[in-house]
Every structure is written in C-alpha cells, then in structure tokens.
Amino acid sequence: MAYKKTIDVQAAVAIAAAEAISAKTQGTFGVGGLMLDQHGNVLQSVHSNVIKQGLIFDPTAHAERQLIDWYYAEKARGAVLPAPCDVTIVTSLDPCCMCTGAILAAGFNVLVAAPDLSAGINYDGAASFVALPAALRTQAAASFSYPAVLGASSYRRSASGAAPKSFFIGKTIAEPTQALCSLVFEATSEAVLALFQNDLPREQLRDPATLPADHAIVQGLKQLYPDALTHRCMPQQPDAGLAPFLRQAMQRDREHGGAGDAVALLDGFGNLLLCMSGRLSQSGIRSAFMETTRAYAQLRYKLMAGATPERQQEVQQYLGHPKEGTFVFALGPDDSALSFMNLGAYGSTMEGPLPIYNPAQFQYVLPRLSDAALEQLCAAMPPLYRDVIRIRPVAVADQLLASELSACAGS
Numbered sequence: 001m002a003y004k005k006t007i008d009v010q011a012a013v014a015i016a017a018a019e020a021i022s023a024k025t026q027g028t029f030g031v032g033g034l035m036l037d038q039h040g041n042v043l044q045s046v047h048s049n050v051i052k053q054g055l056i057f058d059p060t061a062h063a064e065r066q067l068i069d070w071y072y073a074e075k076a077r078g079a080v081l082p083a084p085c086d087v088t089i090v091t092s093l094d095p096c097c098m099c100t101g102a103i104l105a106a107g108f109n110v111l112v113a114a115p116d117l118s119a120g121i122n123y124d125g126a127a128s129f130v131a132l133p134a135a136l137r138t139q140a141a142a143s144f145s146y147p148a149v150l151g152a153s154s155y156r157r158s159a160s161g162a163a164p165k166s167f168f169i170g171k172t173i174a175e176p177t178q179a180l181c182s183l184v185f186e187a188t189s190e191a192v193l194a195l196f197q198n199d200l201p202r203e204q205l206r207d208p209a210t211l212p213a214d215h216a217i218v219q220g221l222k223q224l225y226p227d228a229l230t231h232r233c234m235p236q237q238p239d240a241g242l243a244p245f246l247r248q249a250m251q252r253d254r255e256h257g258g259a260g261d262a263v264a265l266l267d268g269f270g271n272l273l274l275c276m277s278g279r280l281s282q283s284g285i286r287s288a289f290m291e292t293t294r295a296y297a298q299l300r301y302k303l304m305a306g307a308t309p310e311r312q313q314e315v316q317q318y319l320g321h322p323k324e325g326t327f328v329f330a331l332g333p334d335d336s337a338l339s340f341m342n343l344g345a346y347g348s349t350m351e352g353p354l355p356i357y358n359p360a361q362f363q364y365v366l367p368r369l370s371d372a373a374l375e376q377l378c379a380a381m382p383p384l385y386r387d388v389i390r391i392r393p394v395a396v397a398d399q400l401l402a403s404e405l406s407a408c409a410g411s
C-alpha cells in the first residue's frame with residue numbers, strides 16, 4: 001500500500017510551537033511536542049504540565065515524557081500503534097536528561113527544534129552526546145535529529161545528528177518558527193524555576209508524625225503508601241530499619257516486570273513518607289523513582305490546589321520539598337538509559353541547588369557502578385545537573401542496610 005507523504009518538518013515544529021504557547025498560558029515551562037507515526041500522521045500532541053494553577057503539579061510532566069507514557073497507555077488499552085522505532089517525537093526544545101533517557105529506553109526517534117544550553121542533552125550543540133554514558137551515544141546519534149534552520153540570524157543552524165525520517169516532505173525549520181520555540185521557553189523558564197524555590201525554609205517545617213491519624217495530610221500519605229510514617233531514622237541517615245520496606249517494594253517491582261527497583265522518600269525529620277516500586281509492565285519508563293517523585297508532588301498538589309492560603313501553608317509546613325529530605329534508591333545508578341532517565345528526573349525534581357546542609361539528598365544502597373564511574377557520569381551531565389544542582393548520588397553509610405538488601409537482591 002502506497003502512502004502519500006503528509007507533513008513537513010516545519011509544519012510539525014509549528015504544531016510543537018503552538019503547544020509551547022499553550023504551556024506558557026498555563027504558566028508552566030513553554031515546551032510542546034507531538035508524536036508522529038511512520039507516515040507522518042500526528043498520533044498525539046501535548047505540552048508541559050509541570051505547573052498547574054501556580055503550583056508544582058508533576059515535575060516529570062515534560063512533553064516528551066508524557067507522550068511516551070501516553071503511547072504505552074494506548075498500547076495497554078489495545079490500540080494498534082507502530083513500534084517505537086517507527087515513531088518520531090517532535091519537540092520544541094532539546095530533551096532534558098530525563099526525557100532523553102526515556103526516549104532511549106523506549107527506542108523512539110526524536111526531532112528537535114530549539115536548543116537548551118542548560119539542561120538539553122545536546123547542550124553544547126555538537127550532536128556528539130558526550131553528556132550520555134558512552135554506551136548510549138551511538139543510539140542517540142542514530143535517533144536524535146537536529147534539522148537545519150534556514151535564515152541569517154543567530155537562530156540559523158546546519159543540520160546535525162540523525163537525518164529527519166524519510167516521510168517528511170521538507171526537512172528544514174523556518175527561522176521564525178525556531179525563534180518562537182526558543183522565545184516561548186525563555187519567556188517562562190525563570191518564573192517556573194522560581195516556583196521550585198517557593199517552599200518553606202527548614203526552620204519552618206513541622207513533623208508530620210505529630211499530626212493526628214485522621215488529618216488529611218496523614219490520610220493522603222497513607223492512601224499512597226499504607227506504611228507511611230511507620231518508620232523513622234536520624235535525618236539524612238537511612239538505617240537498617242528501612243530494609244523491610246525497601247525489600248517489599250523490590251519484590252513488588254519484580255512482579256511488575258522490573259529488576260527489583262525501589263525508591264524510598266524520607267522527609268527532613270527522618271520519617272518514611274513513601275517507598276515505591278516501578279511499574280514497567282504498564283509503561284517502559286515508569287521506574288520506581290518516577291513513581292515516587294510524581295506521587296509525592298501530586299499529593300502536595302492535590303492538598304493545595306484550590307485550598308485557602310492557611311491550608312496551603314499547613315501543607316507546605318508538614319510536607320516540605322523533597323530537597324529537605326532524602327531519596328533512597330535500593331539500586332544505585334548504572335549506565336543504562338532508564339538509570340540516566342532517573343538521574344534526569346531527579347534533576348527535574350530539584351530544578352535548583354540542593355540545600356548546603358543536605359548534600360547527600362540522593363542515596364543508594366546497592367552500587368551498580370564504581371564510585372569513579374559514577375563520578376564521571378555526573379561530571380558529564382549538562383550544566384543544570386552538573387553545576388547548579390550538583391547531582392552526586394552517594395552510598396548509604398549503614399552497612400547493615402546494604403547487607404540486608406544484597407541478600408534480597410541475590411535471592
């Protein structure tokens with residue numbers, strides 16, 4: 001059966017730009033994207049949903065990440081969709097580390113309009129993908145496309161990366177459209193990043209373990225995770241008491257098609273808030289960290305959206321930003337695409353410097369890379385992750401916790 005070509009690169013990028021403008025009107029990052037099948041038909045288009053009603057709704061709700069979860073959700077409902085290698089994501093802005101890891105883990109192609117010098121995977125413009133673990137660079141070079149931008153201004157560029165797929169009629173981006181993609185993002189990023197720094201300082205936080213059991217905050221936590229607030233350690237010092245919770249989540253992760261991936265979130269008082277597994281059987285990118293950071297952000301959003309200022313203040317007091325607490329990964333980072341996605345999603349959760357009193361916010365129990373390899377991985381990440389957030393996962397200090405989990409990981 002012969003198919004007629006249906007779309008230009010320029011027309012596809014214009015759709016992404018229109019989505020980015022919708023994102024700006026919502027007050028979130030001005031980024032949009034769409035998904036095309038192997039003939040250039042639009043399957044779906046979305047924009048960033050990180051911010052809603054002036055509140056953090058979901059730090060992982062970037063356009064590309066949402067498109068990938070949409071794809072898997074449609075497949076799960078029985079929709080007939082082409083394989084990821086036949087699908088192209090068109091995005092108004094260079095994918096961040098989270099979205100890049102998700103795209104590579106799932107195996108989609110991507111076509112990129114504007115650069116992102118801070119968080120983009122091609123932040124240096126060389127299309128050599130040095131920010132990725134070496135094992136992933138070839139795949140990225142073969143699937144990430146940066147079409148030429150025609151024009152005479154600073155937006156002009158020659159094509160790099162993979163060639164745009166053959167179904168595109170025209171293969172270039174017009175200068176005004178490229179400029180629009182850049183300008184819409186630039187017009188939003190400062191205000192959105194400021195919202196990530198809106199949380200209360202440590203001195204004003206209160207211990208949720210002191211709340212009555214029927215309080216909406218406690219009930220919200222227990223609904224997400226029935227064991228919430230049943231374990232407590234010294235702040236920032238996860239101990240062996242966390243082992244049963246992580247072990248149970250690791251087991252659940254295996255039942256959901258994972259390799260024993262589990263992540264706990266402790267608050268600044270040392271309370272266990274959440275401990276979740278991944279759901280890879282539902283979507284190839286629903287890792288334990290994605291589930292955990294999303295669940296926590298959406299709980300805060302649900303309790304605050306539309307609430308009185310007093311109520312919003314109370315939620316902020318008892319449920320501080322995760323940067324005040326500790327994420328504990330059962331399995332440390334490795335050089336896979338999913339692990340890179342997690343590092344990126346961690347960056348998207350923080351979106352700014354970690355508090356100086358909490359440099360070990362990201363801890364892991366079982367190492368999967370040598371410390372030197374992990375150091376190298378973090379040092380290669382784009383400037384936002386490397387210089388601003390300074391992502392540097394560290395092994396938990398408690399040896400007993402490590403030995404309790406390694407027994408579990410081996411079984």
Ligand SMILES: [Zn+2]
Binds near residue numbers: 063096098
């Ligand atoms: Zn992203």
